[in-house]
């Protein structure tokens with residue numbers, strides 16, 4: 001997978017992309033991340049990327065020309081019309097659709113993504129109307145720029161690209177992948193400060209352990225994020241157990 005990022009601050013990406021799974025994925029050529037400084041696509045001697053908003057108002061607005069030209073330069077390297085026409089061009093903005101594991105999964109299916117990090121008070125609306133194909137927000141709060149949001153998105157997407165995580169099974173149990181939160185995890189020692197690891201996990205009985213994992217995921221989700229249970233894939237028996245847990249009357253469907 002190739003990811004191109006348009007930003008005013010490419011240096012911000014150096015540290016997170018130099019460690020852990022990113023470094024390994026880049027070294028193994030499973031992903032390539034190309035950083036583009038929006039200012040490199042300006043033509044004046046001050047490399048002006050922003051300007052005052054028409055109609056007044058506070059703050060500055062990112063100009064359209066360097067962003068269009070940067071994307072056109074990236075697209076000119078693509079030889080297949082089909083890829084050019086379906087390539088997601090994503091603007092990170094608090095006005096976008098709310099990012100989720102589902103969206104991460106959807107984006108991990110593409111071989112190429114372009115991310116645009118907004119800044120200042122906003123971005124010229126013509127970029128939204130005539131260039132961008134998707135807008136994503138990482139949460140209902142306002143960051144000072146799209147860079148941190150782009151890093152969050154890239155992290156969540158890249159770890160779903162086949163081969164990026166050491167063990168192919170590991171993303172399957174992640175919180176949110178199943179629609180439930182992940183069960184509690186333990187490692188050695190079996191007793192620490194008199195706190196023992198649940199006995200079933202030491203039993204070697206894989207069926208019992210899988211049952212415990214599932215129950216714990218459901219209990220944890222019911223306690224912390226009960227709204228997730230509505231969309232989770234649960235059996236009738238599991239639904240009834242939750243209703244008992246939450247003190248509700250079971251509905252037979």
Ligand code: ADE
Pocket residue numbers: 092093094118136137138139140141142143144145146149
């Ligand atoms: N830029 C500023 N705030 C943002 C957010 N919450 N998500 C994505 N991009 C942003």
